Amino acid sequence: MKKGIAFFMIYIIMFLTVGCMAKTEIEKLAIVVTFGVDITTDGKYMISTQILKTQKQSPGGMGGSKGEKQPTEVMALISTGDTIPDALDHLSKELGKKVALSHVKFIVIGEDAAKAGIAELMDFSARGYQLRPNVVFLVTSGKASEILRTSTPEDSIPANAIAAILNLQANYGYVPVTTTMEFANSLASKTAAPMAGVISLHGDEQVGRVFKMIGIAVFKKDKLIGYMMGEEEVRGVQWIRDKVKAGNIVMPSPNKGSITIEIISASSEIKSIVKDNKPIIHITINKKGNIRGMVGDLDAMKNPEILTEFEQLENEVIKKEVEKALYAAQKTFKADIFDFGETIHRDYPDEWKNIEESWSEIFPDLEVEVEVHSSIQRIGVISKPLY
Numbered sequence: 001m002k003k004g005i006a007f008f009m010i011y012i013i014m015f016l017t018v019g020c021m022a023k024t025e026i027e028k029l030a031i032v033v034t035f036g037v038d039i040t041t042d043g044k045y046m047i048s049t050q051i052l053k054t055q056k057q058s059p060g061g062m063g064g065s066k067g068e069k070q071p072t073e074v075m076a077l078i079s080t081g082d083t084i085p086d087a088l089d090h091l092s093k094e095l096g097k098k099v100a101l102s103h104v105k106f107i108v109i110g111e112d113a114a115k116a117g118i119a120e121l122m123d124f125s126a127r128g129y130q131l132r133p134n135v136v137f138l139v140t141s142g143k144a145s146e147i148l149r150t151s152t153p154e155d156s157i158p159a160n161a162i163a164a165i166l167n168l169q170a171n172y173g174y175v176p177v178t179t180t181m182e183f184a185n186s187l188a189s190k191t192a193a194p195m196a197g198v199i200s201l202h203g204d205e206q207v208g209r210v211f212k213m214i215g216i217a218v219f220k221k222d223k224l225i226g227y228m229m230g231e232e233e234v235r236g237v238q239w240i241r242d243k244v245k246a247g248n249i250v251m252p253s254p255n256k257g258s259i260t261i262e263i264i265s266a267s268s269e270i271k272s273i274v275k276d277n278k279p280i281i282h283i284t285i286n287k288k289g290n291i292r293g294m295v296g297d298l299d300a301m302k303n304p305e306i307l308t309e310f311e312q313l314e315n316e317v318i319k320k321e322v323e324k325a326l327y328a329a330q331k332t333f334k335a336d337i338f339d340f341g342e343t344i345h346r347d348y349p350d351e352w353k354n355i356e357e358s359w360s361e362i363f364p365d366l367e368v369e370v371e372v373h374s375s376i377q378r379i380g381v382i383s384k385p386l387y
Helices: 004-028 084-095 113-114 119-127 144-148 158-172 182-186 231-240 306-331 341-348 348-365
Strands: 031-040 045-055 069-081 098-099 104-112 134-139 195-202 210-220 223-228 249-252 258-275 278-294 367-378
Touching: 004 031, 004 144, 031 084, 031 113, 031 144, 031 158, 031 195, 045 084, 045 144, 069 084, 069 278, 084 098, 084 119, 098 113, 104 113, 104 119, 104 144, 104 158, 113 134, 113 223, 113 278, 119 182, 134 144, 134 158, 134 306, 158 195, 210 231, 210 306, 223 231, 223 306, 231 278, 231 306, 249 306, 258 306, 258 367, 278 341, 278 348, 306 348, 306 367, 341 348
Parallel strands: 031 098, 031 104, 104 134, 134 195, 278 367
Antiparallel strands: 031 045, 045 069, 195 210, 210 223, 249 258, 258 278
């Protein structure tokens, strides 16, 4: 009995000791949740970081709620260096703590740095053991440091606010979510063009600034070549990439006013065809939705053909968005952000060997067929407008 009690006491002491050691180790770390990359006028890297701060609570017992230092908000710090690791080392020396990157959610890249090329950032992301492969790349048209030093009223940790906005906008199809792994795969491809989401700030400092995420930053290899910022063309890209999962489609009513259709599900499929030694891409988009709002004298219960007309209007709206996206990618940027080349490679490996080297000349004039099938599932509690 006494031996059992002794073992139990030893176990408790070991548990408490490990807990104290863990706390001590955490206190020696500067835990980064987001960092940004800019280029200075003299060609150095300027790294902006958001580091979790800790705040002492009143002393108490076990459970992790008393007497511990717990993260409550972030502090924004900037360091410079000849390389990214060099800049982070300078930050570590200033803080007297080891910089921990395992909790980084986003990397924000300033426009100047993106245009200069992010090969070194990609190397650092892939080579370092701390950064996870699902860290998300975001590009801003200004300085990354502006984004990193901004706090918003939505959350005491800005990275959480960014995550919430990004998740919503991604489902709506207004911004791509590109991880470091996905960007690296596009870079490794001989044909695909990398892209990333765009983040910006809106509002003023007196009222409060908020993050806005809409748009696509288009790259040629590791260098930024431009932006797609129109909502229609951006969502068009995401229709093709099978990333639109929610949102609304607003279209003119055949009667009067406008109709709002809620997107409840959507899917897309990309196939390739080689005809007379000429590659053709065929995109099929299937979308289901519910009527969310309409005005006029139309009654879908009395005249079910109205729904067929609505569905055809939806098809036209979606197809128009896709065509805008295709025009921007093929004619404006000449960048295969859809990875059509890999689709042809997969479907026709032998034929692909003959066109792979000239894909950059083929893509701008590639024939793309778009087929859209929309269906309205529900019209709502009322069958016609009240007024």
